[in-house]
Amino acid sequence: xxxxxxxxxxxxxxxxxxxxxxxxxxxxxxxxxxxxxxxxxxxxxxxxxxxxxxxxxxxxxxxxxxxxxxxxxxxxxxxxxxxxxxxxxxxxxxxxxxxxxxxxxxxxxxxxxxxxxxxxxxxxxxxxxxxxxxxxxxxxxxxxxxxxxxxxxxxxxxxxxxxxxxxxxxxxxxxxxxxxxxxxxxxxxxxxxxxxxxxxxxxxxxxxxxxxxxxxxxxxxxxxxxxxxxxxxxxxxx
Amino acid sequence: xxxxxxxxxxxxxxxxxxxxxxxxxxxxxxxxxxxxxxxxxxxxxxxxxxxxxxxxxxxxxxxxxxxxxxxxxxx
Numbered sequence: 001x002x003x004x005x006x007x008x009x010x011x012x013x014x015x016x017x018x019x020x021x022x023x024x025x026x027x028x029x030x031x032x033x034x035x036x037x038x039x040x041x042x043x044x045x046x047x048x049x050x051x052x053x054x055x056x057x058x059x060x061x062x063x064x065x066x067x068x069x070x071x072x073x074x075x076x077x078x079x080x081x082x083x084x085x086x087x088x089x090x091x092x093x094x095x096x097x098x099x100x101x102x103x104x105x106x107x108x109x110x111x112x113x114x115x116x117x118x119x120x121x122x123x124x125x126x127x128x129x130x131x132x133x134x135x136x137x138x139x140x141x142x143x144x145x146x147x148x149x150x151x152x153x154x155x156x157x158x159x160x161x162x163x164x165x166x167x168x169x170x171x172x173x174x175x176x177x178x179x180x181x182x183x184x185x186x187x188x189x190x191x192x193x194x195x196x197x198x199x200x201x202x203x204x205x206x207x208x209x210x211x212x213x214x215x216x217x218x219x220x221x222x223x224x225x226x227x228x229x230x231x232x233x234x235x236x237x238x
Numbered sequence: 239x240x241x242x243x244x245x246x247x248x249x250x251x252x253x254x255x256x257x258x259x260x261x262x263x264x265x266x267x268x269x270x271x272x273x274x275x276x277x278x279x280x281x282x283x284x285x286x287x288x289x290x291x292x293x294x295x296x297x298x299x300x301x302x303x304x305x306x307x308x309x310x311x312x313x
Contacts, residue, residue, distance in 0.1 A: 042256075044291075044292040049312075050291050050310065050312065051291070052291045052292050053294075054254070054256065054294040095288065095292055097259075098256040098259045098260075099256065100253070100254070100255045235254065236252040236254075
């Protein structure tokens, strides 16, 4: 059931510098102290003077008392300065839950296999969905995740997803680097090329988040391969 | 009487629906998943401003009816 958005106050419990591009932010709720949301939804953070930025929730809805965010702090991004200044203990105000990149009951009935595709921090809402499906709901459907990053130095959560694959045999994951180093032994290039080689039909559901070009390409590709347009869900910001 | 005049920039809207969540009497998504205006005086003025501020692409402009000044986004 969808919850009406409301204002929240939360405290920064932890802020981990993952690498020079990404930060992981753990917000512990103060008032209200619980947030009911659907995996895939986002929050709108008050950055002061009326300015707001939207961030997808990366944690599972079962957390309830907290939200975790994966934030791109690349210089020039409007929210990057805000997060660079943020310290543990600081208070943050946001509105939540927001957004429609969610899996409804009707989607669950129609979609027997799932394709998840993300670029960069677009992984956040898909991680929330994957945790929710695998760990909280024990979903046994085939889940294929493709995640595109640029450089080796951008990589994170690869161990977490590898362990998920070991624990949940229905979960398959490929990390793609578009700018790999020479002699890179793993997958290089764009997710689109990998997806092109796969077969799809009208029982698939696709959930896409990240770069708008990726979304357009993957959307067109899977629709051409038989996935109904109504079963292609996406979020163009992340 | 409405405090604000609302303008939706259709080309900028990506259908994120934060406006619909915060001010559901003011905004809804059409068949193309783009925000359209329902009314300007059903939701509170505060929620209409919040809805505009929460739009990830700044696709909603808000004008003060009394002064015709743009209230959001700030230039």
